[in-house]
Amino acid sequence: MPQKHKQKSWSELKQAGNECFKTGQYGDATGLYSQAIKELEKTGKKNPEDLAILYSNRAASYLKDGNCGECVKDCNMSLELSQFNVKSLLRRAAAYEALERYRLAYVDYKTALQIDCNITAAHEGTNRMTKALTEADGLSWREKLPPIPTVPLSVREKLSQKTTPNAAQPNQTLQQNGTAQTAQTAETKKPAPAISEKNMRKAQAMKEEGNNLVKKGEHKKAIEKYSQSINNNPNEVTTYTNRALCYLSLKQYRDAIRDCEEALKMDGSNVKALYRRAQAHKELKDVKACIDDLNCLLKVEPKNSAALKLLQDVQKK
Template identity: 75%
Template sequence: MLCCVICVFWSFNECFLSNSCTCLQINRVICKRNPEDLAILYSNRAASYLKDGNCGECVKDCNMSLELSQFNVKSLLRRAAAYEALERYRQAYVDYKTALQIDCNIAAAHDGTNRMTKALTETDGPSWREKLPPIPTVPLSVKEKLAQMSAGNATQPSPTPQQNGTTQTKKPAPSDKEIKKAQALKEEGNALVKKGEHKKAIEKYSQSLKHNPTEVTTYTNRALCYLSVKQYRDAIRDCDEALVIDSNNVKALYRRAQAHKELKVRARVFIIALQLLIPTQLFILQSTQEDDESQYYIIDQS
């Protein structure tokens, strides 16, 4: 008897499970008719969608949350991040600016506003502000209420380092000489990407990171290259590294979700193809889970 074992790695969609649980929780809250709790649940599910790269559903849930709680900061920031990933920069700018009206100390909102300003200047020119949707005015009463809530949580750390469950750790700062060398190599990599030479670009980005392992954009750029050459696990690792440095990095979140999605689709297609070839001799056995991934063995017994 011959036994041919083929290993297939399946990306476990943790967001799907969390979304299912949240749906049940939302139904319970609807029965109780508790708008504030429901707004929080919609916002939490939106975070799940954003992490999974499902930006359209994230926007929908944030809209629902903001209808119930108009100036929910987390919903505004999550919707802004989703809009940014969808390249809807005007809407993203409005949400980032609204969040800053509520709390002018939100680093993610400041960074987002700066990114959107740059993107809109490039796309719409000097008159880009004239094309913006209206920016809501946050009432003083809302600001005072949120300030009181913040005072009660004064011992809590800033939300930015802990967003998405990631604790930031500082890597040793490179010297000026190392930073310049890393920047030059990164720019060479960027030029190769524009030519479509992604494998060569990966080499340049890897060399750059040896000189400056703290540069987030180098990780996200290399992750993009890994996606292009279908090295999805390497893309995920680079996104994880980027998120350790900047846990709110939209590109890292989005590209990691893309990589997980591709792994999942490829595994499904492979299994379906084998079922068509050997439908009576196919067995799928689940083994241990590592790093949120389930390993499957497809065994052809004869």
């Protein structure tokens, strides 16, 4: 007598869900992931990582179907089970972005970058959120942000060893409009060296001292503080762009360019680094390099008034 349909295991249901996702059957994928979650929970085994992956996968299906509210709920569940899961952070960020909850999206993108500073989707998302928040709240937009969680060193080391994921299924990255494209993995960038919590605190303190000195116009002293900060944490983009500003003020243009280049290695579309390098190139009479930097900047922020003005000035000359 032929055997009746045997109930599939959670792992088989998950695999079937993955296959549906790959072929664009997101509704079917959602149903299969839901069944897989129920089956895994029935086993009574404590598998928080497996359960976190299932919630994260279902979140990806919801996201592709435009159901951003359910995506956020599933990402929350996933992150409760597996804190700092990068895929869940990126998917929740994309959902928040679609829901125009830009502050929360910014926090998730920045948290993901603490785990791996080479995630293209997180860099692009951070830039989009920065632009949107600046337009909405003006220059003081950072003051209205929720706190950004600090990812512990032990977690960063563990997670950065894994393959960097993107917001959609493997080998895809989700764009703002929800379409998928081939993932742009970091070109041959080396992973950022792990920094101890103690050194990160020292670096932050030195950076803040440097910022206070800049406000007083004491640029030479500020450079010393920023240099000490970089010695403790060479992975903080803004410390380089801040020191570049000081070098510009002191007419040390080649030093400013060097710092901007260091910043751009970490964040290739950093607006401050592009603008300050353009300023330095202008002073060194390298008009072509100046225009190239400004054109790159304007691709990121087409309405950046300072860049538009500088471009106009350079082109006149």
